[in-house]
Each structure stands twice: as C-alpha cells, then as structure tokens.
Amino acid sequence: QKEVEQNSGPLSVPEGAIASLNCTYSDRGSQSFFWYRQYSGKSPELIMSIYSNGDKEDGRFTAQLNKASQYVSLLIRDSQPSDSATYLCAGRRRGDMRFGAGTRLTVKP
Amino acid sequence: EPEVTQTPSHQVTQMGQEVILRCVPISNHLYFYWYRQILGQKVEFLVSFYNNEISEKSEIFDDQFSVERPDGSNFTLKIRSTKLEDSAMYFCASRQGLDEKLFFGSGTQLSVL
Numbered sequence: 156q157k158e159v160e161q162n163s164g165p166l167s168v169p170e171g172a173i174a175s176l177n178c179t180y181s182d183r184g185s186q187s188f189f190w191y192r193q194y195s196g197k198s199p200e201l202i203m204s205i206y207s208n209g210d211k212e213d214g215r216f217t218a219q220l221n222k223a224s225q226y227v228s229l230l231i232r233d234s235q236p237s238d239s240a241t242y243l244c245a246g247r248r249r250g251d252m253r254f255g256a257g258t259r260l261t262v263k264p
Numbered sequence: 265e266p267e268v269t270q271t272p273s274h275q276v277t278q279m280g281q282e283v284i285l286r287c288v289p290i291s292n293h294l295y296f297y298w299y300r301q302i303l304g305q306k307v308e309f310l311v312s313f314y315n316n317e318i319s320e321k322s323e324i325f326d327d328q329f330s331v332e333r334p335d336g337s338n339f340t341l342k343i344r345s346t347k348l349e350d351s352a353m354y355f356c357a358s359r360q361g362l363d364e365k366l367f368f369g370s371g372t373q374l375s376v377l
Binding site: 187189193197198199200201204206243247249250251252253254255256257 | 295297299305306307308309312314319320322355362363365366368369370371
C-alpha cells in the first residue's frame with residue numbers, strides 16, 4: 156500500500172497567522188504532489204501542485220517539496236477564516252493519485 | 265470554468281442491488297478517475313481509465329466494481345451487488361494530461377440500506 160501520511164490535526168491558528176501543514180509519503184516513485192482544499196460536503200479543489208525539490212509560491216500559499224526526506228508541506232500566510240477547511244496532500248505515481256487523510260484547519264477571527 | 269458533472273447527487277439503494285453512478289468528464293480530457301470518501305474518512309482512489317481501458321485500480325476496486333465509457337462522453341461506475349460498506353460519496357474526476365489539474369465532480373452520495 157503506497158501511503159501518504161498527514162498530521163491529522165486539527166490545527167487551529169488565529170487570523171493573520173501562518174498555518175503550516177505537513178505531509179510525508181512512502182513511495183519514492185511518486186512523481187508529483189498536490190495540495191487540495193476540501194470544504195465539508197464538497198469535492199476537493201486544487202490549491203497547488205509541485206513537481207521538483209524546493210519551494211513554490213502562489214499568493215499566500217507556499218508549497219515545499221523535499222524528495223530526499225519524502226516530505227511535502229504547505230504554508231498559508233495571513234490565514235483567513237475562509238481558509239478553514241480540510242487540506243489534503245496527494246502524490247501521483249503513474250496514472251493514479253493517492254490522498255492523505257487530510258488536516259482540518261480552523262482559522263479563528 | 266469547465267465542469268465535471270455527476271448524476272445523481274444522491275442515490276439510495278437496498279443492499280444487494282446494482283447501482284450505476286454517472287459522470288460526464290470535461291470534453292477534451294483524456295484521463296478519468298473514480299474516488300470514494302466514506303464519511304469522515306480519506307479520499308480513496310478506486311480506478312483510473314485512459315484510452316478506453318483501466319490503467320490503474322486499487323485493492324478496493326474488486327470484481328463488484330466496473331467502469332465504462334460507453335459513448336465517448338459518459339463515464340460510469342457500476343457496483344453489481346451493493347453492500348452496506350459501499351455507502352460513501354463517490355467522486356468522478358478528469359484531467360487532460362497526467363500533470364494537468366485534476367477536476368472533480370461534485371459527487372454522488374450513495375446510501376446502501
């Protein structure tokens with residue numbers, strides 16, 4: 156079983172703070188990684204994708220990938236109450252994509 | 265933005281009955297997927313489909329499950345003899361290329377009684 160593991164949280168941060176979400180993966184054959192946001196009762200929506208080692212920034216979001224450590228993270232700067240959701244880490248190997256269990260984030264006003 | 269469409273949004277069935285969940289992927293997409301999410305649990309990969317055949321399937325996708333793309337637009341998931349533990353939200357997804365964005369449908373909530 157190729158697993159993607161996330162610290163399940165829940166994680167609570169005050170509005171305006173940085174939220175840090177972490178993920179590890181066991182399959183070294185995984186080629187690309189994704190962070191999705193899922194609101195309760197809704198389908199996942201893509202926030203960021205990252206394919207190579209290092210950082211990738213998009214607005215308030217920064218994804219980090221370290222293939223040697225098999226570690227992926229997502230930083231959310233200036234967290235807003237609307238960021239409150241479950242964040243899913245996913246890794247892709249060949250045709251399939253496997254999700255972690257998700258980290259529930261609450262941003263308190 | 266283009267959408268993946270799933271029907272029905274809710275399906276209630278009796279244990280042992282067959283169900284077909286329907287999806288219309290985005291028209292120029294080539295890769296199609298089914299995922300399921302049991303309430304409060306993780307999104308689980310079921311199957312991927314490319315070039316009119318299954319390319320990957322998980323251990324969940326046993327002989328009770330099958331997929332079809334009957335007419336070039338619809339993509340269906342059939343469960344032959346439903347069990348109570350098949351109750352979940354089933355998401356269809358599609359993408360144009362392997363490293364392109366994966367678009368999810370809004371899901372079909374399946375309840376097996």
